[in-house]
Amino acid sequence: MSYPETEKEFSIRATVDQVVVAADLLRPCIPASLEDNARYMIELGFVEALNNIVLHGYRDRPPGDIHIRCTRTGDELTLSISDDGERMPGDLLRRAGGEVFNFDPSDLAGLPEGGMGLSLLRAAFDQVSYQSMDGSNRLELRRRLPPR
Amino acid sequence: MNIVDITRHNEIAVLRPSVRRLDASNALAFKEAVVQRIAAGDRRLVLDLGGVEFIDSSGLGAIVGVLKNLAGSGSLVVCNVKGPVLNLFRLTRMDRVFTIVDGTDEAVARAAA
Numbered sequence: 001m002s003y004p005e006t007e008k009e010f011s012i013r014a015t016v017d018q019v020v021v022a023a024d025l026l027r028p029c030i031p032a033s034l035e036d037n038a039r040y041m042i043e044l045g046f047v048e049a050l051n052n053i054v055l056h057g058y059r060d061r062p063p064g065d066i067h068i069r070c071t072r073t074g075d076e077l078t079l080s081i082s083d084d085g086e087r088m089p090g091d092l093l094r095r096a097g098g099e100v101f102n103f104d105p106s107d108l109a110g111l112p113e114g115g116m117g118l119s120l121l122r123a124a125f126d127q128v129s130y131q132s133m134d135g136s137n138r139l140e141l142r143r144r145l146p147p148r
Numbered sequence: 149m150n151i152v153d154i155t156r157h158n159e160i161a162v163l164r165p166s167v168r169r170l171d172a173s174n175a176l177a178f179k180e181a182v183v184q185r186i187a188a189g190d191r192r193l194v195l196d197l198g199g200v201e202f203i204d205s206s207g208l209g210a211i212v213g214v215l216k217n218l219a220g221s222g223s224l225v226v227c228n229v230k231g232p233v234l235n236l237f238r239l240t241r242m243d244r245v246f247t248i249v250d251g252t253d254e255a256v257a258r259a260a261a
Contacts, residue, residue, distance in 0.1 A: 019171065019173065020169060020171065020173065023202075036232050037231065037232050037235045040236070047202075047204050048204060048205055051204065051206065101239075102241075108215065108216055108219070111215070111216065112209070113209040113216070114205070116208065116209065117204070120204075120240070
């Protein structure tokens with residue numbers, strides 16, 4: 001049995017206090033049958049993506065709209081996030097691996113306080129792609145869902 | 149509204165975030181509130197995350213910032229961490245950085261030690 005197909009679209013203003021609104025709207029799209037950790041990771045990855053757009057993409061410009069489309073087909077969840085803010089620089093997303101977490105736990109000063117968001121985003125999804133064209137950016141996040 | 153409620157067990161300050169989500173919208177305010185307490189002399193801290201359902205990288209960074217502010221002089225014990233939040237500590241390897249225990253009593257005892 002596969003997951004029922006769903007599709008949902010919504011928009012938020014690109015401000016930091018709207019991210020929780022988007023998370024609330026996304027939640028019904030995440031299959032309730034997934035275990036808690038998996039549900040949390042999907043929400044976390046999504047929140048990190050939005051934080052990144054809000055805090056960096058719109059840092060030097062008035063907040064625009066961020067458009068979100070969530071589709072669930074077969075055994076895959078796809079989140080598509082579009083905005084018209086500043087594009088994410090070069091290969092930032094590609095370079096965000098798990099290195100930020102390879103810190104020495106005994107070296108207090110060297111512990112990361114930031115720079116973890118994109119790595120968590122990458123960890124939360126199986127496939128992450130980013131396109132920027134004519135002032136519009138589109139981030140697509142895909143996660144395979146376990147067989148039901 | 150205070151972002152963090154503080155109760156005192158002798159010299160231990162037990163900090164309970166009053167928000168269900170520690171995220172980019174409040175992480176800085178949370179960190180500043182706790183750092184203020186540290187500056188005022190509270191250096192043995194318990195962070196009770198029992199009411200916190202969600203932490204993002206900003207919230208986690210703020211908790212790391214509190215630990216750095218203690219600069220090795222004092223203690224910070226984390227307790228009552230919900231499963232998926234604990235999973236975040238593990239995924240980011242922060243479980244090797246923080247002392248994380250189950251309940252508040254144990255946390256207070258550890259912070260006093």
